[in-house]
Amino acid sequence: MNNKLILVIAKSLLLARWKQTLVAAVGVTFSITMFITLLGFMTGLNDLLDGLILNRTPHVRLFNEVKPNPEQPATFSKDLGYTFIHSIKPSGNGQNIDNATAIMQNLKKDPRVFGVAPKVSAQVFYNVGNIDINGVINGVDVESEARLFKFQDYVPAGNYLDLKNVPNSIILGKAAADKMLANIGDVIQVTTPRGDRQSLKVVGYFQSGLADLDKVQSYASLATTQKLLGRPISYITDINIKLNNIALAPALAVEYKKMFDTDAEDIQTANAQFETGSNVRSIISYAVGITLLIVAGFGIYNILNMMIYEKMDSIAILKATGFSGRDVKRIFTTIALSIGIVGGLFGLGFGFILSHIIHQIPFNTVALPTVKTFPVNYNLKFYLIGISFSIITTYFAGLFPARKASKIDPVIIIRGK
Amino acid sequence: MEEIILEAKSICKSFHDPVTIPILKEVSFSVNKGDFVSIIGKSGCGKSTLLYILSTMDTDYEGELIIDKESMTNKKENELAKIRNEKIGFVFQFHYLLNEFSVLRNVMLPGIKLGKFSEKEIEHHAMEKLRILGIQEQALKMPNQLSGGQKQRVAIARALINNPHIIMGDEPTGNLDKKNTEIVFDIFSQLAAEFNQTLLIVTHDNEFASRTQRIIEMEDGRIIK
Numbered sequence: 001m002n003n004k005l006i007l008v009i010a011k012s013l014l015l016a017r018w019k020q021t022l023v024a025a026v027g028v029t030f031s032i033t034m035f036i037t038l039l040g041f042m043t044g045l046n047d048l049l050d051g052l053i054l055n056r057t058p059h060v061r062l063f064n065e066v067k068p069n070p071e072q073p074a075t076f077s078k079d080l081g082y083t084f085i086h087s088i089k090p091s092g093n094g095q096n097i098d099n100a101t102a103i104m105q106n107l108k109k110d111p112r113v114f115g116v117a118p119k120v121s122a123q124v125f126y127n128v129g130n131i132d133i134n135g136v137i138n139g140v141d142v143e144s145e146a147r148l149f150k151f152q153d154y155v156p157a158g159n160y161l162d163l164k165n166v167p168n169s170i171i172l173g174k175a176a177a178d179k180m181l182a183n184i185g186d187v188i189q190v191t192t193p194r195g196d197r198q199s200l201k202v203v204g205y206f207q208s209g210l211a212d213l214d215k216v217q218s219y220a221s222l223a224t225t226q227k228l229l230g231r232p233i234s235y236i237t238d239i240n241i242k243l244n245n246i247a248l249a250p251a252l253a254v255e256y257k258k259m260f261d262t263d264a265e266d267i268q269t270a271n272a273q274f275e276t277g278s279n280v281r282s283i284i285s286y287a288v289g290i291t292l293l294i295v296a297g298f299g300i301y302n303i304l305n306m307m308i309y310e311k312m313d314s315i316a317i318l319k320a321t322g323f324s325g326r327d328v329k330r331i332f333t334t335i336a337l338s339i340g341i342v343g344g345l346f347g348l349g350f351g352f353i354l355s356h357i358i359h360q361i362p363f364n365t366v367a368l369p370t371v372k373t374f375p376v377n378y379n380l381k382f383y384l385i386g387i388s389f390s391i392i393t394t395y396f397a398g399l400f401p402a403r404k405a406s407k408i409d410p411v412i413i414i415r416g417k
Numbered sequence: 418m419e420e421i422i423l424e425a426k427s428i429c430k431s432f433h434d435p436v437t438i439p440i441l442k443e444v445s446f447s448v449n450k451g452d453f454v455s456i457i458g459k460s461g462c463g464k465s466t467l468l469y470i471l472s473t474m475d476t477d478y479e480g481e482l483i484i485d486k487e488s489m490t491n492k493k494e495n496e497l498a499k500i501r502n503e504k505i506g507f508v509f510q511f512h513y514l515l516n517e518f519s520v521l522r523n524v525m526l527p528g529i530k531l532g533k534f535s536e537k538e539i540e541h542h543a544m545e546k547l548r549i550l551g552i553q554e555q556a557l558k559m560p561n562q563l564s565g566g567q568k569q570r571v572a573i574a575r576a577l578i579n580n581p582h583i584i585m586g587d588e589p590t591g592n593l594d595k596k597n598t599e600i601v602f603d604i605f606s607q608l609a610a611e612f613n614q615t616l617l618i619v620t621h622d623n624e625f626a627s628r629t630q631r632i633i634e635m636e637d638g639r640i641i642k
Contacts, residue, residue, distance in 0.1 A: 005529045012517035317513035320474060321527040321575065322502020324495035411469045414509055414587070 006327060009318075010334035013311060020303050025343035027299040028394060032347020032386045033354060035289035039382045040355040042285040044375035050278050052209050053271055055150050058117070058240030059249045061270075062103070062262045064095050095121075100236035103260050112244055112252065117144035119238040120225045127189040127197075128180045135176060135190070137218050139225025148242040151219075158184045158204020163221050170200040170224075174207040175214040192228050200224070290389065297393035300339055304332060304401035308408075315405055316413035325406035332405050336398020337391065344390030348383050419449040421486075422582050422615050428470060428480035430463075440466050441478070442638040448583065448617055453609040455626040456619045458635035465587055467635070468619045472505060472585050473497045485582050502531050506576025506584040510591040512568040514560035520547070520571050521556040528578040539578070546574040550604055566597030573604060577614075584608070586618040590625060602628065 014021050097103065100118065107116045120139035125132035142164045145151040152160050155171060163169055172182055182188050187199050200220065208214055220228070226235050241256075243249055249266035257264040268275060308315070315328055359376040424447040431439045440463045448454055458464045469475040471482065473489050476497070482489040485504055489497065501507075514523045521543055528539040547553040550570040555563055560571065569589065576584050586605075590598040602625060608614040609630070618629070626632050634642040 002530070002532060005526075009526075012515075016517045313511075313513055314515050314517075317515070318526075319498065320472075320501065320507050320509075320513075322498050322530050324498035326495055327498075327530075409474075411474050414511075414513070415465060415469070 002327070006330050006334060010331050010338065013307065013314075013331070014335055014338065017307060017310075020307065021339060024300045024303045024339045025346070027296040028293075028340055028343025028390055029346040029350060031289075031292035031296040032344050032390050033350040034292050035386050035389075036348060036351025036382055037354040037358065038289055039285050039385075040351070040376045040378060041358055041374065042281060043377035043379065043382070044359075046278050046281050047377055048371065048375045051150075054267065056154070056208065057267050057271060058149075059243040059246055059267045060241040060253045060256060061265045062097060062239040062241065062256060062260060063237060063265070064097055065263045066095060095237040096231075097236050097239060097260075097262055100239060101234060103262075104239060106260075107239070107241060107256075112248060114242040114244045115144060115148045117141055117148050117240045117242075118222060118236045119240055120222055120229070120231075120235060121237050122225050122229050123193050124190040124228070126176060126180060127191060132191060133176065133179065134216060135173075135218060136216050137170065137190070137220050137225055137228065139220050139222045139228075141222055145219075148240070154206055154208055155204045156207050158202075160204060162203035163219060166201060166203055168198070168200050168224055169203040169220065171204040171206045171219040172202050173214040173217045174205045175211055176216065176218065177202065177205055179215070190228070192230075194230060196228075196230070198228055289386075293389050293393045296343075296390075297397040300336055300394050300397040301401060304336055304398055305404075307335070308332065308401050308405045311405075312408060312413050315408050316410035319408070319410040320414065328408070329402045329406035332402030333395065333398045336394045336402070340391045340394025340398075341387075343394075344387045347390065348386060351383075351386065352378070419451075421447045422450045422452075422484070423448040423471065423617070424483040425467075425471065426481040426483070428467070428478055428482065430466060430470065430475075430478040440638050441470070444480070444638070444640055446633060446640055448615060450582075450615055451609065451613040453605065453616045453630045454618070454633060455629040455631070456617070456633045456635060457621060457623060457626045460621065462635045463638040464619045464635050468585055468587055468617070471617070472507065473501055502527055503579055504582045506579070506581040508569070508572050508576050508584065508586040508589040510588040512560070512565075512572040514568055514571055514575075516560055519557055519559055520552075520563065523560060523571060524574045524578055527575060531579050533579075543574065543578060546577045547571075549577075549607075550574050566593055566600060569593060569597065569601060570604065573601070577608075583615040583617055586616070586620075588620055589618060590620065590622060598622070598625070 104116050104118060107113050118141055122137045122139065124135050124137050126135045140151070142151065142161060146160065156174075158171065160171065163171055170188070172180070172188070180188060182202050184202055184204060186202050188202060189197055189199055191197055206214065206217060206219055208217065223233065226233055229235065241252075243252065246267065250268050253264040253266035253269075256262070318328060319325070355376045355378065358374050361374050363371060363374045365371065426445055428441055428444045429439070430441040431437050444467060456464045456467065466475070470478050473482070473484070473492075476494075480490075484500065487500075489500065492500075514520075515526070518526070521540065524543040524546060525536075525539050528534065528542065529536060534542070544553060544556060547556055550573060552567055552570050552574070555567055555571070560568055563571065569592070573589075590601050593601060605616055605618070606628070609616055618625075620626055632642065633640055
């Protein structure tokens with residue numbers, strides 16, 4: 001009964017000064033709108049920029065570095081005090097990861113792992129007339145590559161699935177294809193390091209947005225690449241792992257390195273600068289958004305203060321007829337909170353609409369073939385932060401005037417007349 | 418033996434700003450159930466100050482105040498608010514109606530706050546009180562549509578809504594003309610006579626006071642009669 005009564009009184013006080021209320025609510029709405037739009041847009045751009053590299057980078061990469069044999073004969077003869085033998089060259093299976101199939105099966109069972117994609121990379125020469133151009137063919141499992149690394153987004157022309165369906169096919173780097181005047185459907189010649197020549201059918205272009213990469217990188221299926229290298233189907237040079245939680249990458253890289261006896265590199269080590277940039281950009285957008293909200297909070301504070309001065313008599317009589325200081329405080333915090341909640345909800349709505357409008361603005365860039373409009377991130381998190389923050393700011397903005405109202409001494413007001 | 422509703426035991430109060438001035442000096446008296454008491458005295462003799470102490474709104478005093486056999490001294494603010502809500506009705510010089518609410522809602526508010534009855538019942542009680550005061554036709558109007566005398570009667574209805582033990586008035590006729598003063602006085606007499614309502618009214622209108630059952634006269638912070 002008491003709560004309902006407080007609500008009723010708060011509501012009538014609000015409606016009695018509806019213009020002021022509206023101004024306060026519009027202030028909150030505006031800041032939440034800007035908060036949502038700003039964060040959505042900034043994060044969208046951020047994701048886009050990070051995605052340029054991060055989408056295509058595994059969280060953990062397992063590979064075999066070609067390195068000197070760690071068991072140099074010299075280590076066997078430590079007791080002698082001096083050695084004569086040195087520089088035993090790398091040997092063994094080269095870049096192949098031993099037992100790759102078993103490792104991958106193991107990884108797929110790990111709950112922390114989102115997905116695993118095998119890769120074979122092969123150094124080749126693209127034959128253009130009598131000139132050979134350096135190239136790298138990545139043999140990939142098309143489906144995992146698409147699922148984990150958005151492969152399809154970087155194939156602006158041709159169907160990426162043809163890589164699997166058409167035997168001896170290749171998706172050529174766009175820049176390399178331009179150089180070779182190779183259209184989709186054409187057959188190109190490559191030479192493997194071992195000197196073999198192979199014809200491959202172009203089924204698409206690959207465009208990463210990084211021109212240097214596109215001059216060199218091409219994609220083929222695992223089997224095609226293995227065949228190109230003359231290796232068995234167990235031959236895998238890289239295992240790319242995508243994790244559920246990217247933050248675990250450094251720890252897991254160490255763990256996998258030990259467990260599988262391979263080399264492992266985590267994304268944080270490989271691309272430290274992107275994290276930093278991305279963090280700084282989000283801090284800036286949060287700072288601007290929160291500043292907007294605090295300004296709106298001051299607006300509410302002012303309006304409530306004014307309302308309390310106007311309503312001194314009402315507060316006095318409420319107290320005289322049995323409302324405690326706490327009740328009066330609750331009336332005014334209720335007023336503040338309703339401004340916050342209503343203003344905030346409208347803010348979320350307008351924020352969504354404004355983000356959506358921005359999302360329709362054309363944005364064409366060579367580097368990003370699949371992006372046609374400005375990117376916007378509609379993460380639910382921003383909406384939750386926005387509404388919580390609007391409630392918190394308005395609550396505090398209302399708290400101080402409300403406390404003042406609760407301390408009003410009815411005797412002074414009533415006797416003052 | 419009559420039942421004592423309100424008792425003041427040697428109540429003292431001083432103002433301390435800028436120098437200490439004693440306002441009330443050892444004020445002691447009691448009010449029985451059903452009494453119609455007026456407090457009179459010259460301006461500045463402390464009669465209003467006394468009333469606000471008796472009403473529990475002013476807690477800065479020495480001595481003891483007992484309402485309905487319960488000591489009010491050293492009670493917490495929200496406990497006092499509850500007692501004011503339930504046991505005391507107020508009528509001030511100014512009506513203090515809330516302009517945002519209709520007359521009926523204004524009368525109902527303290528009742529809803531008390532929460533003893535459902536809203537329907539409270540509405541019924543409020544209409545009853547308005548009828549006793551002869552303003553039931555105004556129930557759905559807003560306070561600013563009423564005349565001064567009507568507003569004051571609404572304020573009295575509001576004071577009556579929780580059937581308080583005592584009604585306190587601070588110059589309730591101070592703002593009213595002769596005719597309305599008469600109406601308000603008649604209402605008070607009627608309440609005292611028909612409903613055995615205890616009333617404690619501060620006034621400087623000697624004519625008004627002379628018609629009440631008992632007059633407490635104050636001078637210089639003391640009761641002299």
